[in-house]
Amino acid sequence: MFFHWLEKNPFYFALMISVVISFAGLLEIVPNFAQAARPLSTEKPKTVLELAGKNLYVKDNCIACHSQMIRPFKSETDRYGKYSLSGEYAYDRPFLWGSKRTGPDLHRVGNYRTTDWHENHMRDPKAMVPGSIMPAYKHMFTNVADIESAYAEAVTVKNAFFTPYGPEFKRTRAAWEAHRPKVIADAKKIADDMKDEDVKKAVANGEVPEIVAMIAYLNSLK
Amino acid sequence: MDIQNIQGYGMFFLTIFLTVILYWYILYLYRSEKKGERDFEKYGRIALDDNIDSPLVEDKIASERDNTKEQNK
Amino acid sequence: MQSNAALEYDYTVAKLFTYVTILFGFLGMLVGTILALQLAFPELNYLIGEYGTFSRLRPIHTNTVIFGFTVSGVFATWYYFAQRVLKVSMAESRFLMIMGKVHFWVYFIGALIATITLVFGISAGKEYAQYEWWVDIVIVIIWIMWGVNIFGMIGIRREKALYVSIWYYLACFLGIAMLYLFNNMSIPTYFATEGLGSIHHSVSMYSGTNDALVQWWYGHNAVAFGFTVPIVGMIYYFLPKESGQAIYSYKLSLLSFWGLMFVYLWAGSHHLLWSTVPDWMQTMGSAFSIVLILPSWGSAINMLLTMKGEWNQLAENPLIKFMVIASTFYMLSTIEGPIQAIKSVNAIAHFTDWIPGHVHDGVLGWVVFMIMASLFHMTPRMFKREIYSKKLMGIQFWMQTTAVVLYFTSMWIAGITQGMMWRAVDEYGNLVYSFIDTVTVLHPYYVIRGVSGVLYTAGFILFAFNIYKTITAGRKLTEEPQFRTPMA
Numbered sequence: 001m002f003f004h005w006l007e008k009n010p011f012y013f014a015l016m017i018s019v020v021i022s023f024a025g026l027l028e029i030v031p032n033f034a035q036a037a038r039p040l041s042t043e044k045p046k047t048v049l050e051l052a053g054k055n056l057y058v059k060d061n062c063i064a065c066h067s068q069m070i071r072p073f074k075s076e077t078d079r080y081g082k083y084s085l086s087g088e089y090a091y092d093r094p095f096l097w098g099s100k101r102t103g104p105d106l107h108r109v110g111n112y113r114t115t116d117w118h119e120n121h122m123r124d125p126k127a128m129v130p131g132s133i134m135p136a137y138k139h140m141f142t143n144v145a146d147i148e149s150a151y152a153e154a155v156t157v158k159n160a161f162f163t164p165y166g167p168e169f170k171r172t173r174a175a176w177e178a179h180r181p182k183v184i185a186d187a188k189k190i191a192d193d194m195k196d197e198d199v200k201k202a203v204a205n206g207e208v209p210e211i212v213a214m215i216a217y218l219n220s221l222k
Numbered sequence: 223m224d225i226q227n228i229q230g231y232g233m234f235f236l237t238i239f240l241t242v243i244l245y246w247y248i249l250y251l252y253r254s255e256k257k258g259e260r261d262f263e264k265y266g267r268i269a270l271d272d273n274i275d276s277p278l279v280e281d282k283i284a285s286e287r288d289n290t291k292e293q294n295k
Numbered sequence: 296m297q298s299n300a301a302l303e304y305d306y307t308v309a310k311l312f313t314y315v316t317i318l319f320g321f322l323g324m325l326v327g328t329i330l331a332l333q334l335a336f337p338e339l340n341y342l343i344g345e346y347g348t349f350s351r352l353r354p355i356h357t358n359t360v361i362f363g364f365t366v367s368g369v370f371a372t373w374y375y376f377a378q379r380v381l382k383v384s385m386a387e388s389r390f391l392m393i394m395g396k397v398h399f400w401v402y403f404i405g406a407l408i409a410t411i412t413l414v415f416g417i418s419a420g421k422e423y424a425q426y427e428w429w430v431d432i433v434i435v436i437i438w439i440m441w442g443v444n445i446f447g448m449i450g451i452r453r454e455k456a457l458y459v460s461i462w463y464y465l466a467c468f469l470g471i472a473m474l475y476l477f478n479n480m481s482i483p484t485y486f487a488t489e490g491l492g493s494i495h496h497s498v499s500m501y502s503g504t505n506d507a508l509v510q511w512w513y514g515h516n517a518v519a520f521g522f523t524v525p526i527v528g529m530i531y532y533f534l535p536k537e538s539g540q541a542i543y544s545y546k547l548s549l550l551s552f553w554g555l556m557f558v559y560l561w562a563g564s565h566h567l568l569w570s571t572v573p574d575w576m577q578t579m580g581s582a583f584s585i586v587l588i589l590p591s592w593g594s595a596i597n598m599l600l601t602m603k604g605e606w607n608q609l610a611e612n613p614l615i616k617f618m619v620i621a622s623t624f625y626m627l628s629t630i631e632g633p634i635q636a637i638k639s640v641n642a643i644a645h646f647t648d649w650i651p652g653h654v655h656d657g658v659l660g661w662v663v664f665m666i667m668a669s670l671f672h673m674t675p676r677m678f679k680r681e682i683y684s685k686k687l688m689g690i691q692f693w694m695q696t697t698a699v700v701l702y703f704t705s706m707w708i709a710g711i712t713q714g715m716m717w718r719a720v721d722e723y724g725n726l727v728y729s730f731i732d733t734v735t736v737l738h739p740y741y742v743i744r745g746v747s748g749v750l751y752t753a754g755f756i757l758f759a760f761n762i763y764k765t766i767t768a769g770r771k772l773t774e775e776p777q778f779r780t781p782m783a
């Protein structure tokens with residue numbers, strides 16, 4: 001008898017378990033893959049500075065308290081703006097939807113908060129919003145952001161997944177050195193809207209403090 | 223036929239298929255016990271008599287010996 | 296294989312894993328308690344500079360309790376009971392013995408290094424899959440070593456029939472292997488370029504909605520194959536053995552096994568209701584989550600019925616009490632989960648504190664209770680000593696049960712309050728509350744949860760103390776107890 005035989009043969013038994021449990025994944029995820037990966041036509045990949053900010057969002061794990069997924073309810077669209085569409089996430093690696101809203105959704109925070117506001121808020125949330133339980137991220141004002149890894153990431157996704165970055169994105173160190181001034185220029189635009197003198201000085205010296213990349217990323221969430 | 227349809231049909235028939243197998247399995251479990259072919263509840267003893275010298279419910283070494291005997295026949 | 300009379304089961308590896316189960320359990324719960332208190336009192340975020348914020352600590356909590364505590368508990372119990380139900384001693388195979396020890400040390404050192412990477416924020420960003428690519432590789436190696444032991448032990452067994460607990464552990468092994476591999480697929484950017492940037496950094500092979508689907512297919516089933524399947528396997532061995540009663544219906548245990556295998560994997564998309572994944576998948580997620588009640592309750596009822604006619608043991612033996620309340624909490628959380636997966640309920644519950652509430656009545660009431668009960672059962676047999684104190688065990692039981700109840704009741708209320716306030720509108724259809732209103736209102740509940748964390752962790756320290764005293768000062772036993780664990 002089939003079942004009797006199965007129970008007595010650990011190898012085929014293990015195989016049977018694997019078949020039963022992979023069934024759902026195969027049917028659910030695989031067929032839809034190409035379609036779900038399609039970006040909206042208006043969607044642009046993030047700049048290197050914004051990517052560096054995204055990596056800080058991951059490093060300091062803002063996802064622990066913030067979502068980036070506006071659900072199609074009136075109460076949410078009133079609060080956060082238009083509900084989220086699949087195509088908006090097509091360049092997000094990893095996805096950062098989150099699963100807990102200890103703080104508000106951030107998917108469109110770039111529409112209603114400014115560089116200046118973020119600067120004050122990240123340094124001391126309570127000063128901006130009394131009663132806030134968000135931690136202050138003072139260390140972001142002194143730590144230096146890893147923009148080189150962000151560039152490496154852009155090149156990798158361009159080569160591996162055809163993310164539309166321009167022809168100047170190449171695997172070589174020389175290409176990175178050539179691109180670096182552009183990142184600093186982007187950083188300077190943010191720093192100009194900030195008040196912190198040390199941050200301004202660092203950017204003038206060709207360094208990007210974490211807070212600048214973080215704000216660039218938050219501003220890009222629209 | 224687009225991908226959604228294929229997924230839908232695939233889902234439907236595979237679920238039916240696995241449900242049939244599951245019910246077949248239930249039938250098998252209870253029928254073979256009723257007919258006296260197998261006793262499943264005796265396996266429950268494995269957890270209770272688990273000293274290294276406790277009696278085995280089904281002896282692997284002995285049954286392999288029997289198998290080779292059969293093949294040599 | 297010769298069968299000589301002096302042959303005994305060899306618990307060397309089981310003992311090692313027992314120690315680290317307790318160590319990681321304590322650390323994980325300590326961090327959990329700190330997290331809980333940080334939400335109530337945000338000043339606690341700055342104890343150790345940038346490394347001590349809530350957001351940095353949270354992955355340390357989740358990964359330590361999952362991959363540290365629970366997984367080593369699974370390993371410890373495996374190295375203990377597998378020998379016994381397969382009727383073969385680890386001492387009979389030098390290869391498996393050495394492999395077991397290597398498995399332990401690689402695991403232990405690997406776990407410490409992995410934790411350090413999280414402290415420094417080296418993270419791939421996906422929940423319960425934060426470890427960066429090279430840590431993933433170490434984890435895969437550790438997992439394969441366990442697989443070698445599983446299949447090795449099965450290969451040299453004397454008992455031909457595989458006891459149902461072995462089925463569950465086998466499924467845990469296969470399930471986690473498959474999920475972990477697929478979810479963590481990523482490209483290290485350092486090697487994809489001419490050595491640009493950090494060597495740790497990698498980028499996920501999936502993007503956006505696909506990444507979300509793969510992640511929750513993983514995330515949900517990591518719960519299934521880490522917190523449910525092996526723990527059910529555990530109770531199917533330890534409850535009958537402790538009570539001296541065979542499983543109520545062995546057939547039902549086999550049926551629920553296949554039921555769980557088939558249904559669980561479909562339910563993952565209930566984490567993504569109302570998001571941008573296709574509608575039919577959301578509906579499948581909801582529907583299968585409800586079907587999931589059947590195999591889950593099948594197992595739970597089977598456990599409770601095993602005690603049929605023997606309920607007096609519940610009063611006499613604290614270990615039975617632990618296991619019975621564990622199955623009760625299992626029933627509670629497997630009915631609560633499907634309720635949260637109903638789309639209209641999910642609209643309120645998702646993103647709120649009700650979700651951690653649900654998680655913790657499962658893990659604190661079911662997973663931790665079962666693992667502690669198993670270790671209590673194993674220790675006297677591994678060390679040939681009586682449990683140090685029955686009284687302490689009773690105190691621990693009530694402390695921790697109270698803590699679980701405090702945890703989930705406070706989070707239920709907090710979650711539903713928050714969910715309702717987010718959507719509350721006045722007569723003109725305008726939102727009534729600003730976001731910060733919905734944060735400050737939760738303060739009392741966060742305080743209650745903090746208290747519950749302190750209570751639960753204190754109970755766990757009692758547990759660790761009791762085990763320690765058992766090993767060092769428990770009355771010596773002359774022979775191995777048959778069923779009921781002796782305690783002073």
Ligand code: HEM
Pocket residue numbers: 064099100102323324325327328330331353356357360361364365648650651654655658659662663744747748749751752
């Ligand atoms: C003393 C005991 C514990 C306390 C006080 C505690 C506290 C916490 C807190 C405060 C969070 C974050 C919730 C949030 O973001 O709002 C959390 C998350 C979590 N904990 Fe615990 N925890 C404890 C024990 C455990 C144990 C033993 C496990 C597993 C075996 C566990 C598994 C988890 C998981 C999986 C999450 C993530 C939940 C989610 O993403 O929704 N916890 N815990």
